Amino acid sequence: MTNSSGKAASTESSEVASIPPGRESALRSMVRRVRVGLTTREESLFLFLAVLLGAFAGLAVVCFRVSIEFTRVWLLGSGLHPTPLRALLAPTLGGIVVAFLVTRYFPRIRGSGVTQTKSAVYIYDGYIPFGTVLQKFALCSLAIGSGHSLGPEDPSLQIGAGIASALGRRLQFSREKLRLIAPVGAAAGLAAAFNSPIAAVIFVIEEVIGTWSAGILGAVVLAAVSSVVVTRLFLGAEPMFRVPRYTLAHPAELLGYAVLGLVGGLASILFARLLGFLRPRLKALPRWTYYLQPAAAGLIIGTIGVKFPQVMGAGYDYIDQAMHGEFLWQILIVLALLKIVATSLSLASGTPGGMFAPTLFIGAMVGGAVGALERHLVPGFAGPIGAYALVGMGTLFAGFLRVPMTSVFMVLEVSGNYSIILPVMIANTLAYLISRRFQPVPIFDLLTRQDGLNLPSMEETREQATLMVEEAMQPPSGPLLQAAQTVASATAQINESGEEAFLVSYETGRWALVRKAALRAAANEGMESLPLREILPAARLPRLHPDQPVDLALRLFRDAPFLPVVHRADATRLVGVLSLNDILNAYQPRVKKHRST
Amino acid sequence: MPESGSYSRETILAFSLVALVVSFAIAGVASRLYHGQQASMARQWYQRGNAELAAGHATTAVDDFSNALVYSRDNDLFELHLAQAFIAAGRPPEARAHLEEIWERTPGSGIVNLELARLAAQRGDSSEAVRYYNNAIYGVWEGEAEQQERRRDAEFELYKFLMKQGQGAQAEAELVAIAAGLPADPALHIQVGKLMLGNSDFAHALSEFRTALEVGRAQPEALEGAGEASFQLGDYPTAVRYLEQAIRNKTSKPTARQLLEISQAVLNLDPFDSRLGASERARRASRSLALAIARLDSCTGRNIQDRTATLPADLQNLYSQARKMQAQGSINSLQRHPEEIGPLMDLVANLETAAVKSCGESSEAADRALLLIARQRGGTLP
Numbered sequence: 017m018t019n020s021s022g023k024a025a026s027t028e029s030s031e032v033a034s035i036p037p038g039r040e041s042a043l044r045s046m047v048r049r050v051r052v053g054l055t056t057r058e059e060s061l062f063l064f065l066a067v068l069l070g071a072f073a074g075l076a077v078v079c080f081r082v083s084i085e086f087t088r089v090w091l092l093g094s095g096l097h098p099t100p101l102r103a104l105l106a107p108t109l110g111g112i113v114v115a116f117l118v119t120r121y122f123p124r125i126r127g128s129g130v131t132q133t134k135s136a137v138y139i140y141d142g143y144i145p146f147g148t149v150l151q152k153f154a155l156c157s158l159a160i161g162s163g164h165s166l167g168p169e170d171p172s173l174q175i176g177a178g179i180a181s182a183l184g185r186r187l188q189f190s191r192e193k194l195r196l197i198a199p200v201g202a203a204a205g206l207a208a209a210f211n212s213p214i215a216a217v218i219f220v221i222e223e224v225i226g227t228w229s230a231g232i233l234g235a236v237v238l239a240a241v242s243s244v245v246v247t248r249l250f251l252g253a254e255p256m257f258r259v260p261r262y263t264l265a266h267p268a269e270l271l272g273y274a275v276l277g278l279v280g281g282l283a284s285i286l287f288a289r290l291l292g293f294l295r296p297r298l299k300a301l302p303r304w305t306y307y308l309q310p311a312a313a314g315l316i317i318g319t320i321g322v323k324f325p326q327v328m329g330a331g332y333d334y335i336d337q338a339m340h341g342e343f344l345w346q347i348l349i350v351l352a353l354l355k356i357v358a359t360s361l362s363l364a365s366g367t368p369g370g371m372f373a374p375t376l377f378i379g380a381m382v383g384g385a386v387g388a389l390e391r392h393l394v395p396g397f398a399g400p401i402g403a404y405a406l407v408g409m410g411t412l413f414a415g416f417l418r419v420p421m422t423s424v425f426m427v428l429e430v431s432g433n434y435s436i437i438l439p440v441m442i443a444n445t446l447a448y449l450i451s452r453r454f455q456p457v458p459i460f461d462l463l464t465r466q467d468g469l470n471l472p473s474m475e476e477t478r479e480q481a482t483l484m485v486e487e488a489m490q491p492p493s494g495p496l497l498q499a500a501q502t503v504a505s506a507t508a509q510i511n512e513s514g515e516e517a518f519l520v521s522y523e524t525g526r527w528a529l530v531r532k533a534a535l536r537a538a539a540n541e542g543m544e545s546l547p548l549r550e551i552l553p554a555a556r557l558p559r560l561h562p563d564q565p566v567d568l569a570l571r572l573f574r575d576a577p578f579l580p581v582v583h584r585a586d587a588t589r590l591v592g593v594l595s596l597n598d599i600l601n602a603y604q605p606r607v608k609k610h611r612s613t
Numbered sequence: 614m615p616e617s618g619s620y621s622r623e624t625i626l627a628f629s630l631v632a633l634v635v636s637f638a639i640a641g642v643a644s645r646l647y648h649g650q651q652a653s654m655a656r657q658w659y660q661r662g663n664a665e666l667a668a669g670h671a672t673t674a675v676d677d678f679s680n681a682l683v684y685s686r687d688n689d690l691f692e693l694h695l696a697q698a699f700i701a702a703g704r705p706p707e708a709r710a711h712l713e714e715i716w717e718r719t720p721g722s723g724i725v726n727l728e729l730a731r732l733a734a735q736r737g738d739s740s741e742a743v744r745y746y747n748n749a750i751y752g753v754w755e756g757e758a759e760q761q762e763r764r765r766d767a768e769f770e771l772y773k774f775l776m777k778q779g780q781g782a783q784a785e786a787e788l789v790a791i792a793a794g795l796p797a798d799p800a801l802h803i804q805v806g807k808l809m810l811g812n813s814d815f816a817h818a819l820s821e822f823r824t825a826l827e828v829g830r831a832q833p834e835a836l837e838g839a840g841e842a843s844f845q846l847g848d849y850p851t852a853v854r855y856l857e858q859a860i861r862n863k864t865s866k867p868t869a870r871q872l873l874e875i876s877q878a879v880l881n882l883d884p885f886d887s888r889l890g891a892s893e894r895a896r897r898a899s900r901s902l903a904l905a906i907a908r909l910d911s912c913t914g915r916n917i918q919d920r921t922a923t924l925p926a927d928l929q930n931l932y933s934q935a936r937k938m939q940a941q942g943s944i945n946s947l948q949r950h951p952e953e954i955g956p957l958m959d960l961v962a963n964l965e966t967a968a969v970k971s972c973g974e975s976s977e978a979a980d981r982a983l984l985l986i987a988r989q990r991g992g993t994l995p
Binding site: 246 | 625630714
């Protein structure tokens with residue numbers, strides 16, 4: 017990066033020298049400035065590229081959605097209810113084609129795009145072959161369009177990431193930037209697929225990158241916005257769902273939403289457990305069965321689809337119907353359970369496709385069922401079923417995908433209704449906590465671990481509590497000297513102490529450290545009447561606050577045996593001292609605890 | 614793992630921009646095909662839905678309109694038809710969800726508000742029904758020409774709903790408001806007049822029937838209505854005029870003739886008509902008493918002169934008063950003492966009332982006329 021920048025800078029100076037400024041046309045000047053800017057400042061290029069990537073991802077997702085829709089109409093017909101023959105044949109035959117191509121030629125595109133993008137970021141330095149993008153595009157269109165219970169969001173995410181990776185490589189980005197650019201593309205792909213930029217940005221931060229770094233946040237946001245603008249240009253600005261008017265019937269209704277959170281959490285566990293159970297078992301079967309598994313899954317889904325066509329495909333249209341209270345609660349429960357089975361089969365059989373849409377579907381059905389049941393049991397207690405279905409989608413997002421922040425913003429963005437925030441927060445938090453309690457490993461981590469990969473778990477990273485100074489510091493002990501007191505009085509004060517170094521406090525909040533030997537030496541040299549500040553070094557002793565991380569303290573330690581920990585409102589007030597030993601001692605219990613778990 | 618490319622960044626970016634333009638073109642073609650296909654399928658399913666709904670297959674129509682809506686999600690017309698299909702299929706909660714969603718987008722839509730009002734009325738949610746009905750009345754309706762008609766239909770529905778809810782005063786006010794906005798259409802004025810008659814709002818009803826007669830030819834219904842309203846208002850000469858015309862115009866209403874007879878009887882028997890001379894006044898009073906006694910005789914099966922008959926005390930008392938009055942109240946005597954006509958007519962009213970109590974309403978026009986004359990004087994009536 018440095019070489020390239022330096023080379024570009026010299027090129028710029030030679031060009032400037034060879035063309036007299038007065039004769040340079042305005043256009044050439046602009047082109048030159050853009051060229052120089054892009055070449056020399058990788059940060060600027062990165063941001064520009066984010067916009068470009070967003071546009072590419074948006075266009076790709078437009079084509080992807082169109083492709084899925086054409087395939088669906090072609091294979092299943094234009095109605096919501098396909099004929100029994102189509103329902104049976106389309107997913108089965110689609111499964112055969114997908115299985116052959118995936119097993120024989122494109123094994124990389126099996127499974128979820130999220131885990132594959134994470135693998136690319138953390139294992140292959142952001143490298144995603146462009147071929148993967150094309151393969152994912154084609155086979156996911158076929159799989160989803162033929163009725164497999166999968167969604168287009170995770171593939172869109174991977175398509176975006178793949179485009180970003182390819183362009184980054186062409187532009188010879190540094191390894192660090194290549195690792196960052198794939199998530200940028202992922203955010204763009206997901207934003208375009210969901211038509212909701214905020215949720216996409218938060219998802220990528222929450223699940224793929226794991227940290228809120230200023231360096232990448234700008235690019236992720238730009239890419240997401242750019243992709244959504246492009247998608248809306250071609251497919252319209254309609255939100256994903258037509259959400260009915262939301263009203264909270266009564267404050268006590270929040271209890272009803274808490275029940276939904278509970279049920280959503282349990283449904284998430286069921287879904288994760290079934291998928292986690294089926295996937296390794298199907299994968300462990302002989303390799304020749306790989307050619308049949310997606311077809312078998314398709315046949316089962318088709319059989320279900322003869323009676324319940326709602327479980328086929330992404331299912332967004334049925335989510336819409338559930339939101340409008342078009343199903344009885346008994347049917348909603350059946351649909352949720354069948355969708356869990358169908359999606360688990362599709363994913364476990366290695367059919368490429370995403371989990372987002374089925375998760376939303378299951379959530380909407382669970383939510384609708386809970387809402388309808390509450391209305392049935394306690395008339396007048398529950399509000400519109402559509403609101404329950406909407407909140408239900410959030411609970412599954414929080415409970416199954418384990419992205420609590422994304423789940424809240426996704427519901428807000430999809431509904432465009434801020435007043436639903438309270439039910440969403442209550443239900444999602446409960447679902448998340450229940451899922452975490454009974455399903456310790458999040459689904460994305462479970463899938464990567466089943467694949468033999470050890471990617472960083474974003475949830476575990478979030479859970480890793482930082483050791484703070486207050487947990488490691490010790491209470492102040494030994495004499496505390498004042499900068500204004502004389503050397504003689506200080507010597508007298510420390511005489512009885514067994515310590516070797518002492519803190520000196522200034523009235524201004526500054527701190528210093530003086531060693532016993534240095535103090536005695538000063539006294540012996542006839543400086544007894546001088547104030548301490550006269551004999552102390554000019555350099556300040558770093559000071560800490562109790563709420564700062566120990567990591568920061570470690571960076572501040574130089575030759576001082578300990579550092580003062582002072583009150584934030586009064587820097588002259590000593591609340592503790594921190595030594596390197598204290599830090600080590602504080603870490604020991606954590607290490608023991610970690611080993612035991 | 615950066616690749617060593619043979620092109621500079623600028624060249625790659627330039628290629629990327631060209632690729633972006635090409636991609637835009639491809640996506641444009643794809644989306645155009647997509648939208649074309651969506652529109653075509655939406656249209657097909659919508660047409661099928663309409664056909665199914667017209668054939669009375671509401672459940673199939675629900676599926677068809679749902680399919681249409683898949684391809685044209687924010688189409689208010691499709692969603693409205695879906696809601697109507699749900700209503701036809703007996704699934705009002707689903708219909709309501711869809712209607713409320715359209716309402717969110719077009720809160721001023723007359724038809725949406727009307728459907729919501731109907732659903733609210735069905736649920737018994739009176740305040741919401743009235744709110745939506747009023748929204749429908751002031752809402753926007755399709756077709757410039759039909760706007761007023763649709764609004765009026767909504768007004769009539771609101772009126773009927775209010776009547777059903779027992780909110781008579783509000784309903785009457787609504788009807789007066791409807792009348793104020795009616796065009797020069799005799800049928801509409803007749804319709805409103807009839808409703809007003811039903812509400813005993815005779816003055817407004819008469820006005821409506823008169824307007825109907827002014828704007829159209831002399832329709833029997835309007836004449837009957839005007840006659841009945843006049844009759845109820847106690848304007849018997851006018852009632853006779855209208856009812857005679859109605860009968861001449863071959864009215865189909867059997868009560869018209871009856872009302873005419875009663876009105877004529879009132880005009881013939883009423884001794885309080887200010888235009889009458891003293892002898893005619895006395896003659897009418899005397900005749901009225903004779904008619905009332907005859908009515909009570911026929912009701913009780915006794916003769917007024919038969920003093921041995923065992924009758925209840927109140928009737929005995931009435932008979933005794935009647936005998937006395939008959940003895941004193943000759944035509945000449947009444948002519949000399951016109952102040953006796955009032956008490957005599959009070960007795961007539963009491964005799965008729967006693968007869969009604971014992972034997973029910975008389976079918977004779979004269980007896981009913983006597984009761985009406987008494988009512989006009991403010992007497993106590995059954």
